[in-house]
Amino acid sequence: MADKKRVLITGAAGFLGSHLCDRFLAEGCHVIGMDNLITGDMRNIEHLMPRDDFEFYHHDVTKFVHLPGKLDYIMHFASPASPIDYLKIPIQTLKVGAMGTHNLLGLAKDKGARILVASTSEVYGDPLIHPQTEEYWGNVNPIGPRGVYDEAKRFQEAITMAYHRYHGVETRIVRIFNTYGPRMRVDDGRALPAFMSQALRGEDLTVFGDGSQTRSFCYVDDLIDGIYRLLMSDCADPVNVGNPDEISLKEFADEIIALTGNRQKIVYHPLPQDDPKQRRPDITKAKAILGWEPKVSRTEGLRRTLEYFKTVVEGQQ
The missing domain is CATH 3.40.50.720 (NAD(P)-binding Rossmann-like Domain)
Structure with a gap:
């Protein structure tokens, strides 16, 4: 038309x-x-x-x-x-x-x-x-x-x-x-795809720094x-x-381990240069x-995302 x-x-x-x-x-x-x-x-x-x-x-x-x-x-x-x-x-x-x-x-x-x-x-x-x-x-x-x-x-x-x-x-x-969410690249280096792909492959989860830095997903x-x-x-x-909804990367890694039902441990690596210690939006504006605010809980969002990553990681094995 x-x-x-x-x-x-x-x-x-x-x-x-x-x-x-x-x-x-x-x-x-x-x-x-x-x-x-x-x-x-x-x-x-x-x-x-x-x-x-x-x-x-x-x-x-x-x-x-x-x-x-x-x-x-x-x-x-x-x-x-x-x-x-x-x-x-x-x-x-x-x-x-x-x-x-x-x-x-x-x-x-x-x-x-x-x-x-x-x-x-x-x-x-x-x-x-x-x-x-x-x-x-x-x-x-x-x-x-x-x-x-x-x-x-x-x-x-x-x-x-x-x-x-x-x-x-x-x-x-x-x-x-x-x-x-779905369609994230498994190898894009960010926390969520890294944690999920490591957990699904049975590898230990890599956290940079001491894991106290926060993100909001x-x-x-x-x-x-x-x-x-x-x-x-x-x-x-x-x-x-x-x-x-802010969470530390250590807590986030623990959530992924619990979600996947695997028993990996967390290993710590040095924090990259200029990596932000805190990240949380003020969404007042x-x-x-x-008239917008997020509706999907992290529990539900991670469940949907895990289903996607399962198909990708299984396809790579």
Whole structure:
């Protein structure tokens, strides 16, 4: 139908991008997925390929992006997102946050499209205030190994606001906190996939530092709903979307061991440089502006995620 909303989703073959494709198709949109597949996986979207209302472009958004026809929304989710990736491909990480965002903001300006960019809680660095509100400017080491991701996202926010103020582009910025669920890469290096895959393989669980550092885990369906609501809102300022239910990594590892029913022990390794000690979103703004808060409990979310990881790990054995 000609009156269908058309949405471009970059990073479409990634964890969050693929779930966004599902959501926008469920909302009756025509979805254009774009990914250069550096960290994305076509298996995440292969169930969409036969559909008439989905199309896919294998393209790197750091190069000029052109699409024929009208475009209503752009969701910019192209970026490595885990330390194991952005430490391996630091230049590409910086380029997609800078040049990729610049290209997509230009496309949004040209098409009169509303653009939502995926920022991150990493803009707060190793925070000196807790929980983190959107007004906190952060504590980031710009030349540390994690700086390639942190500063790419901070620049992304800055150029997005510049396009909003100077060119009048309709922009939205979501600051995403730790998220988990089906389609996470087993080898992406983050706590949950590492713990689950180690537990399922019968290996000891690796915790960095003493395990007292905290994280707040949001189930992917909740996050996607918050992002969709933000796109449809009138809020141009950054909004935290995440689950404020905070847990230490030691407690989290114990939960995974209990969930899998295995009897591994926890082994401790040195904490990586600039690894944040605390991470918990203040979602006051999301509640007030979007009417959003997470609904899926960690117990239920982990159960669903474990079922996914079982199929992946078993397939590797």
